[in-house]
Amino acid sequence: MEVDENDTVIGENGDVFVHRLKELSEEEKTRLDAQNNRLIPEAKAAKLEREAKRHWDIFYKRNETKFFKDRHWTTREFQELINFDADQRIVYLELGCGVGNMVFPLVQEGFTNFYFYACDFSPRAVEFVKANKLYDESRMKAFCADVTSEDLFEHVEENSVDLASLIFVLSAIQPASWPQAARTAFRALKPGGILLFRDYGRYDMAQLRFKPGHKIADNYYMRQDGTRSYYFSEDELAKLFVDAGFEILMNTYVQRRTVNFKEGIDVPRIFVQGKYRKPTLDG
Template identity: 80%
Template sequence: METDEDLSVAPNGDIFVHRLKELTEEEKQRLEAQNSRIIPESKAAKLEREAKRHWDIFYKRNETKFFRDRHWTTREFQELINFEPDQKISFLELGCGVGNMIFPLIEEGFSNFHFYACDFSPRAVEFVKSNKLFNESRMKAFCADLTTEDLFDNISEGSMDLASLIFVLSAIQPSHWPHVARLAFRALQPGGVLLLRDYGRYDMAQLRFKPGHKIAENFYMRQDGTRSYYFTEEELAKLFTDAGFEIVSNTYVQRRTVNFKEGIDVPRIFVQGKYKKPSNDG
């Protein structure tokens, strides 16, 4: 039974909880069935080598039409708006896709922000640059592989006030996560905050995978060759504290995706976190 201490409800209906979803017997059977056919190590290694190509093909096929613009970010992340109007803010979006987060912020009038947007996919970056809202005087878009050091070819270490990882970490091979977390830490100035939202453990998308799509525990291949991991809040807490961050918040988000026209009513589970680089960090 859920108690007041277990959850809080946001105005948009998001439910924030601090415990893992309890699986039904049917859901346990679905997860067990996934183990009947695991992706071979050789194919998993090929998926890793060709990750950039799969994402570039994804954006070639879907262009800017797949992901919805993220108009919810200022509601969920008050850190985006808790500044004086004339305070200059440097914001880095790690894994920007086609700009579904930064362009809604620009439309909302974030005139004091200078945006830095990077993505693995060259095609995605080109879509950002071709957007009618793209303005070189206050935006920089560039390619960067978060599993390497090339981010710092385009920004200076310790220069960002805010950074984000929105549905990005889940697409990266788990062995690279400590590097990505440390990269974000290095990009932020002392007192800077990293904002994260991603897929939570036992989300409906995880439960729907058929045998032949599982790479490793909680890590899967989609039909198009892109990959997705499903997190617990404990995993993220350890990952980011190990990288040097202080945890501001770290929780599950439960919501429903509803489309009455198509008869869709699907429960979703995400993880959401805010992680601060200590102000006294040198």
């Protein structure tokens, strides 16, 4: 990595790590203002929350395993995944595993010293994980659990996990439930264990593209299929995880471009990325 004249960090793949909000153009400000013209009624927002599991199950029924790409970038972005002795047993927990887009690339890369727990809100997603040819019950366990409840600890002991991840998961959860999700991760981790985080950042192009009639609350939206998405600032994430008891190792915006020359696509994206550690018993 290299640091430019504005103290931003430029990654090897062109990702730019910055600690400041994107400055909006006048056109972008107009787009955001227009979203307030027709907000989703409270009754409909409450119904979306009640039916969240059904909407995600329908999503996976429609898309199966074809929508999200496998996350082969995680070992590049999160060195914590590879900074272990090869004979050291590592317990890894993916909170919100979807169809296994993070777990199975790690399996393919030969992480033979890892034991994988993979949980998701959607029973259908978990079925797809178990149906994957790489699923091996001797070194992984997939199960359905709501990270905002006590479900997880029916399958995973408290203080037993070396590494956990929340990758594009928290944004799909209503903001009032974030503290519980953060506490769930904290309880699962061993002292010294690390939570790896990545999600949608404030003023990402996807946020700017929402039309009136999709906004639930500030920075929180309903997609066409009934699933929901929030767009985070680094400050609110820092507060969330510190309040849950974590120490911050990394908490920043990531700016990148999604480019497909064949399709004529060049889209700026903004994510938030974090690494949060559960303090050791000796402080």
